[in-house]
Amino acid sequence: MDGDKVKAFIHRYEEVYFFAAKRVTAIVTEKVLEDITIEQYQILRYxxxxxxxxxxxxxxxxGVNKSAISAMIERLVQKGFVERMRDEKDRRNVFLESTAKGRGVxxxxxxxxxxxxxxYLTELSEEEIDTFLTVFEKISASMAMKERGNER
Structure with a gap:
């Protein structure tokens, strides 16, 4: 594929992706997140x-380092959304679980x-939705694979 075509595809992707991500973030922030960032919500979701x-x-x-995730987890613990539980057999292992308050959020x-x-999905056929998700999953898998390759 030539460079101009690649640039055009990237431009279209950016416009669609950033618009959609911005809208979902705005909806979640406006309707749900009173005292939690979108990143913290994503961690709570996992x-x-x-x-x-x-x-x-x-x-x-x-895709973040352990110190960054630890800071986010600590904020969720302080807000009462998540609790840490130590493994009875090996106290070094710490497991995370959402609280009732966290599950509500x-x-x-x-x-x-x-x-x-x-x-918005009602505007698309099942086939279009499946195609979109398949392509998006391939892009995501490719990105993850390349990131892992760069870590070596």
Whole structure:
């Protein structure tokens, strides 16, 4: 593919992606996040979806270092959204779980996101949605693979 075509595709991707990301962030922030950032919401989402996860796993999933994830987790703990639990067999292992308050914030956020996104998905066929997600997953997997390759 020639350079001009690649530039045009990248430009289109940026316009679509940034507009959509901005809208979802605005909806979640406006309707859900009273005392939590979008990044903290994302961490809360992972912790709720993967109970008993560890900070290392979250750092990998979010593509940040362990100290950054630890700071975000600490803020969620202080707000009462997440709790740390030590492994009884090996006290060095710390597991994370969302509290009832945290699950409430997560569920409210998910409802708002579902409501917002589904209103636009009705404009597309199932095939179009599947194609979009397949392509987006391929891009995401490619990015993750290249990032892992750069770490070596």
């Amino acid at each position: 912790i709720t979806m993967f109970p008993n996860c560890q900070a290392t796993m979250l750092a990998e999933m979010c 997560y569920e409210k956020g998910e409802q708002q996101i579902q409501k917002f996104v589904s209103s």
